[in-house]
Amino acid sequence: MSQTHPLFIEDAYLSTAEGKVTAVNDRGGILLDQTCFYATSGGQPGDIGFFEREDGSKIEIAATVNGQSKSEIVHVPSNEQAVPEIGEPLVLHIDWERRYRLMRMHTACHLLTVVCPFPITGASVGENESRVDFDMSEATDKVSVTEKLMELVNANHPVFSNWINESELEANPGLVKSKNVRPPQGSGRIRLICIGEDAAIDSQPCGGTHVSETGEVGAIHIGKIEKKGRENRRFRIRFGDMPQ
Ligand SMILES: [Zn+2]
Numbered sequence: 001m002s003q004t005h006p007l008f009i010e011d012a013y014l015s016t017a018e019g020k021v022t023a024v025n026d027r028g029g030i031l032l033d034q035t036c037f038y039a040t041s042g043g044q045p046g047d048i049g050f051f052e053r054e055d056g057s058k059i060e061i062a063a064t065v066n067g068q069s070k071s072e073i074v075h076v077p078s079n080e081q082a083v084p085e086i087g088e089p090l091v092l093h094i095d096w097e098r099r100y101r102l103m104r105m106h107t108a109c110h111l112l113t114v115v116c117p118f119p120i121t122g123a124s125v126g127e128n129e130s131r132v133d134f135d136m137s138e139a140t141d142k143v144s145v146t147e148k149l150m151e152l153v154n155a156n157h158p159v160f161s162n163w164i165n166e167s168e169l170e171a172n173p174g175l176v177k178s179k180n181v182r183p184p185q186g187s188g189r190i191r192l193i194c195i196g197e198d199a200a201i202d203s204q205p206c207g208g209t210h211v212s213e214t215g216e217v218g219a220i221h222i223g224k225i226e227k228k229g230r231e232n233r234r235f236r237i238r239f240g241d242m243p244q
Helices: 096-115 142-154 165-169
Strands: 018-024 031-032 047-054 060-067 074-076 089-094 118-125 127-133 159-165 189-197 202-205 220-227 232-239
Touching: 089 096, 096 127, 096 142, 096 189, 096 202, 096 232, 142 220, 159 165, 165 189
Parallel strands: none
Antiparallel strands: 018 031, 018 089, 031 074, 047 060, 047 089, 060 074, 118 127, 127 232, 159 189, 189 202, 220 232
């Protein structure tokens, strides 16, 4: 097992970085000493992109996932790519256009949990549409939720991270909005994603990538609210203004 230093935790805006190959696994997955490629987790898909070798040739990366543990990040090449040498330096390039849309969408999901303060039962971030499921029995309409979301976007609140330790989290169980998923235990430190001056709008544990101001989310709307069972509602967030 090898550890990968996750550069995206400290800086979500790193679209390129340098890394050295530490291993190539038996399925061709490439491991590096450090990476700006986010690995699929917490409902956010992993990055795609390419690695640039010293001779200028490219290795296309089709997916990024965790390996045997969360501290191991595996870059999965597309079919029929060259296999790099152990120790080889590479320049890593994320498909930034796609990632930035995911960052905007992921941040929009946080804003939705502010507008709808109910326990989250599921979430999935996508390039064009995201969904968040809530344990809520009361009905709500997509126009008023969209208005409240856009108020938060237009106020351009800061989005930043704050690190706490596990005992602080245990002392504030209300920080966890997810009904079934607990933040990973055992690492000692937990990253909170905070919104607003002094986290006045929101803070919750999250390992994903986010924009640094809510204004960057841009125009979004609730495309659909579906009733999933008696006490579950699924919200679909889409980019752009609400269709008239
Ligand atoms: Zn998040």
